[in-house]
Each structure stands twice: as C-alpha cells, then as structure tokens.
Amino acid sequence: xRLTLSVATVWLAALTLGLAQSDRATIVGTVTDPTGAVTPxxxxxxxxxxxxxxxxxxxxxxxxxxxxxxxxxxxxxEITAPGFKTFVRPDVILTAGITVRVDAALTVGAxxxxxxxxxxxxxxxxxxxxxxxxxxxxxxEDLPLVVGGAMRSPFNxxxxxxxxxxxxxxxxxxxxxxxxxxxxxxxxxxxxAPFDQKLWxxxxxxxxxxxxxxxxxxxxxxxxxxxxxxGMLSFVTKSGSNEFHGSAYEFLRNDKFxxxxxxxxxxxxxxxxxxxxxxxxxxxxxxxxxxxxxGRNKTFFFTSxxxxxxxxxxxxSFQTIPLPEMYQGDFSNWKDSRGNLMPVYDPATLRQDSxxxxxxxxxxxQRIPQGRFSELSKKVMSLATMRPNMPDPSGILNPNPRNNxxxxxxxxxxxxxxxxxxxxxxxxxxxxxxxxxx
Numbered sequence: 001x002r003l004t005l006s007v008a009t010v011w012l013a014a015l016t017l018g019l020a021q022s023d024r025a026t027i028v029g030t031v032t033d034p035t036g037a038v039t040p041x042x043x044x045x046x047x048x049x050x051x052x053x054x055x056x057x058x059x060x061x062x063x064x065x066x067x068x069x070x071x072x073x074x075x076x077x078e079i080t081a082p083g084f085k086t087f088v089r090p091d092v093i094l095t096a097g098i099t100v101r102v103d104a105a106l107t108v109g110a111x112x113x114x115x116x117x118x119x120x121x122x123x124x125x126x127x128x129x130x131x132x133x134x135x136x137x138x139x140x141e142d143l144p145l146v147v148g149g150a151m152r153s154p155f156n157x158x159x160x161x162x163x164x165x166x167x168x169x170x171x172x173x174x175x176x177x178x179x180x181x182x183x184x185x186x187x188x189x190x191x192x193a194p195f196d197q198k199l200w201x202x203x204x205x206x207x208x209x210x211x212x213x214x215x216x217x218x219x220x221x222x223x224x225x226x227x228x229x230x231g232m233l234s235f236v237t238k239s240g241s242n243e244f245h246g247s248a249y250e251f252l253r254n255d256k257f258x259x260x261x262x263x264x265x266x267x268x269x270x271x272x273x274x275x276x277x278x279x280x281x282x283x284x285x286x287x288x289x290x291x292x293x294x295g296r297n298k299t300f301f302f303t304s305x306x307x308x309x310x311x312x313x314x315x316x317s318f319q320t321i322p323l324p325e326m327y328q329g330d331f332s333n334w335k336d337s338r339g340n341l342m343p344v345y346d347p348a349t350l351r352q353d354s355x356x357x358x359x360x361x362x363x364x365x366q367r368i369p370q371g372r373f374s375e376l377s378k379k380v381m382s383l384a385t386m387r388p389n390m391p392d393p394s395g396i397l398n399p400n401p402r403n404n405x406x407x408x409x410x411x412x413x414x415x416x417x418x419x420x421x422x423x424x425x426x427x428x429x430x431x432x433x434x435x436x437x438x
Contacts, residue, residue: 024186025094027067029102031059031079031087038063039106042081046092049074050241052297053426070094071432072213072236077102085109088116096215096236145208147251147278151308151416153202154211154235163218163231172231173218180231185436205235206420206438209247209282210304212238237436239424240300244285251278273312280306280418287423300424308416318403321388327381329368337402344368 027046031039042059046067059065077089084106092102107115145152158164163173172180182190182205189204205211217232253276260271284302287295323333331344345360353359363369373381388404423435 024069025072025097026099027070027075027077027092027094027102028099029065029104031063031065031081031104031106033084033106034108036105039081039084042079042104042106045078045080046070047076047078049076051239051300051426052242053432054429056429071239072096079104079106080111081106082111083108084111086111086114088114090116096213096234097217098215147253147276147308149276149310149312149414151202151278151306151418152208152251154205154208154214155202157208158214158216158233161216163216172216172233180233182233182235184235184438185237185434186234204438206237206436207280207304207306207418209249209280209306210237210302210420210422212236237420237422238282238284238302238304239422239434240284240286240302242286242296244283246281246283248281249279252276275309275311277309278306280304298426302422303420305419306417308414310414312414317407319405319407320402321386321405322384323404324387327384329370329373330366331363331368332366334366341366 029044031042031044033039038059040059040061040063042063042065043056044058044065044067045054045056047054048071050073053071055067055070057065057067072094075092075094077087077092079087085108087104087106089102089104092100094100104117145156155166155170158170159166165171165174170180181188184205214233214235217234253274255271255274258271258274282302282304285300286297287293287299287301293299325332326334331342334342334344336342343362344366346363347360349361350358351360386405389406419438421437425433427433
C-alpha cells in the first residue's frame with residue numbers, strides 16, 4: 001500500500017522581510033497626476049478579495065511603487081493621494097511568480113470619490129524576462145483528467161503548456177529530462193534522483209483538487225531559481241477564504257459498464273475485471289468557533305483527502321490443463337501440436353531389446369488402468385476441480401488439446417491515499433505564516 005504519509009513533508013513558511021517565494025506575485029506601477037507628472041507619497045493598497053487581507057505601500061519620489069509577496073488570487077488595487085479621487089482597480093488577477101503592472105493616472109477631486117478602472121491587464125510582461133505558462137485554477141478544476149490505472153496527476157495538465165515535453169520522462173523548454181526543479185508553495189520539493197522526478201513528483205505533490213494553480217518556467221528565472229537548469233515547476237496549494245467551501249467527487253470505472261471485446265465474445269468468456277475508483281473531498285474556510293474565536297480575515301484552513309482503489313484482472317494468459325477423462329486414465333485424445341497421438345508408456349514394461357536399447361510398451365488404447373493409480377495420486381486428483389473453459393468443437397484453437405484454459409480474472413488491488421492540511425494566519429499587512437502538511 002502506497003501512502004503519502006511515508007514521505008510526509010511539512011512546509012512552514014514565514015513571510016517576513018521579503019523572503020523570496022516562487023509562488024508569490026508582485027504588483028508594480030507608476031502613479032501620475034492629470035498633467036502626467038509623477039505623484040510621490042501616494043498610498044497604495046492591494047486587497048485580496050477572498051480573505052480581505054491587505055498589503056500597503058507608498059510611491060517613491062519617482063512615483064513608482066512595488067507590492068511584493070502577494071499570494072495568488074484576485075485583488076482590488078486602491079491608490080489615494082491628497083487632492084485626488086481614489087483610483088480603484090477591482091480585478092487584478094495574480095498567478096504564481098507573475099509581475100503585474102498597474103499604472104494609475106489620478107484625477108482631481110476628493111479622496112471620498114473614486115474612479116474605478118476595469119479592463120484586461122497587459123499580457124506582455126515588460127517588467128520581467130520571465131518566460132512562463134500559468135495553469136490557473138479554472139484549468140485545474142475544469143479540464144477533464146483521465147483516471148487510467150493511477151491516481152490523477154498534475155502532469156496531465158502540465159502537458160498543455162507549450163514548454164512541456166513528455167517522452168517517457170518529462171522535460172521543460174527543450175531541457176534535459178529530469179533537469180527541472182520543483183517547488184510547492186515556494187519550498188523546494190525536488191527529489192534526489194533526476195530521472196525519477198516525474199514518478200516522485202506525482203506521489204509527493206498534493207492532490208489535484210488541493211492545487212489552485214501551477215506555473216511552468218523555461219527561461220528568465222528569478223534569483224530564487226538559480227538551482228533550476230532545465231526549467232521550473234511551481235505548485236501553489238489552495239487556502240481557505242472568508243467563506244466555507246467544500247466538494248466531494250467520485251471517478252468510477254467498472255467492467256459492468258463495458259462491452260466485451262471480440263475475443264471474449266468469440267470464446268464465450270466474461271469481461272475482464274475492472275473496478276477503479278478515485279474519490280475524495282475538500283473543505284476550506286475561516287477558523288470559526290462560535291462565541292470563542294472568529295478567524296475571518298485572519299485565520300484560514302483547507303484540507304483535502306483523495307483515495308484511489310484499482311482492482312483489475314490479471315493479464316490474459318493461456319494454460320493447458322488435463323481433460324476430464326484423463327483423471328480416469330483415458331489419454332486417447334492426448335496429441336501433440338501437429339495432431340499426432342502422444343503415446344503413454346507403461347513403466348512396468350521397461351526392458352532392453354536385442355540391440356541393447358531400453359524400450360517400453362504403450363498402454364493399450366492409451367488408457368491407464370485405474371488399478372494402477374497410487375493412493376496419493378487418487379487423493380491429489382480428488383482436489384483437482386479445474387476444467388477446460390475454452391471448448392472448441394471446430395478444433396481450430398485447441399485441437400490437441402492445447403491452451404484449453406484461459407486466465408482472464410484476477411485480484412490485483414492497488415490502493416493509494418493522499419491527504420493535505422493547510423493553515424494560514426495573517427498577523428497584519430506585513431506578516432503571514434502558512435503551514436502545509438502533506
């Protein structure tokens with residue numbers, strides 16, 4: 001039984017003093033007045049719409065600002081300055097490792113008034129040389145994944161990125177197979193064996209339903225990616241929000257839903273066993289204990305559990321077993337692959353002929369008298385209950401008889417469990433602690 005607890009990993013990340021985190025995003029921009037002159041000292045605030053957590057800063061003397069270390073999600077940007085209306089950008093979408101530019105042109109008026117600007121953020125990033133593809137939460141949740149003999153893997157989604165290549169292993173941007181690095185919530189999770197990275201990453205990464213997005217970078221790495229030579233995969237796990245959310249799912253495959261194949265119908269044999277289940281649940285929200293603690297805007301949790309059970313028949317194989325009459329000593333139908341009778345010799349007639357050769361006589365009519373059966377043989381034959389299950393009157397498939405028993409059912413059970421528990425605590429606009437147990 002494979003259980004991810006056997007490789008349990010705990011990540012604890014304290015986001016203080018601008019520590020580098022590859023799963024974080026950054027908002028940058030320049031603030032100007034109606035004449036186009038820069039506006040120093042303007043107040044800039046980024047508010048996460050899911051948790052109401054704020055990050056704040058001010059513009060420099062050159063009118064520029066940077067809001068770093070933002071968790072992924074949708075933000076509302078607010079920029080205020082004395083004598084100007086509040087600039088609001090309500091739909092800033094951040095993905096892992098991205099740098100988004102939000103410039104603001106302020107208009108004269110009272111701070112209590114606001115100007116809301118909507119529209120698509122520029123697709124071309126001029127503030128970073130990063131070349132990356134982000135697989136966002138929408139793709140993770142909406143794209144179907146085939147459950148075919150193994151638990152769902154995020155690599156099935158990663159292959160839609162143009163930088164990805166799968167030739168048995170996995171490579172990014174033309175790099176060496178297994179030469180890429182991996183982070184989960186900004187913490188390195190790269191296995192030690194490069195050419196087993198795809199296998200171990202599938203085991204060590206959280207469940208697909210616990211991943212909110214991941215990004216794939218092929219060049220232009222930031223400083224924290226100095227160890228990545230052939231590409232970078234960055235997974236970001238889901239966090240709780242101010243609202244409770246949950247899900248339950250079941251992916252089922254069963255031989256009862258399948259039709260038989262051509263050989264099964266021709267040989268009148270049942271369908272091979274296939275009972276495959278991939279099921280689980282997720283739950284997340286604020287920590288809330290009535291009359292004791294209200295964790296909204298501060299403390300959040302998210303958990304997921306996924307089970308995989310796969311019971312399938314063993315590979316079809318053909319065997320040769322005795323015919324029913326052979327248990328009575330009758331071998332008159334025992335023939336070789338060419339249809340020639342195979343004599344059964346009486347060991348009691350062993351002797352030397354005139355030329356000095358050892359010879360024996362066959363049993364008359366290819367029948368062994370039951371009186372010659374040993375007591376041990378009788379007991380063993382009484383336990384033999386298998387009978388040929390491939391009757392072939394035409395004599396085309398098993399004329400002699402050969403390969404008269406087909407093994408098409410088995411009990412190969414493959415269990416696999418994954419679970420994740422995540423907690424987030426916000427102490428203010430500058431400090432946050434995240435805990436993930438996987």
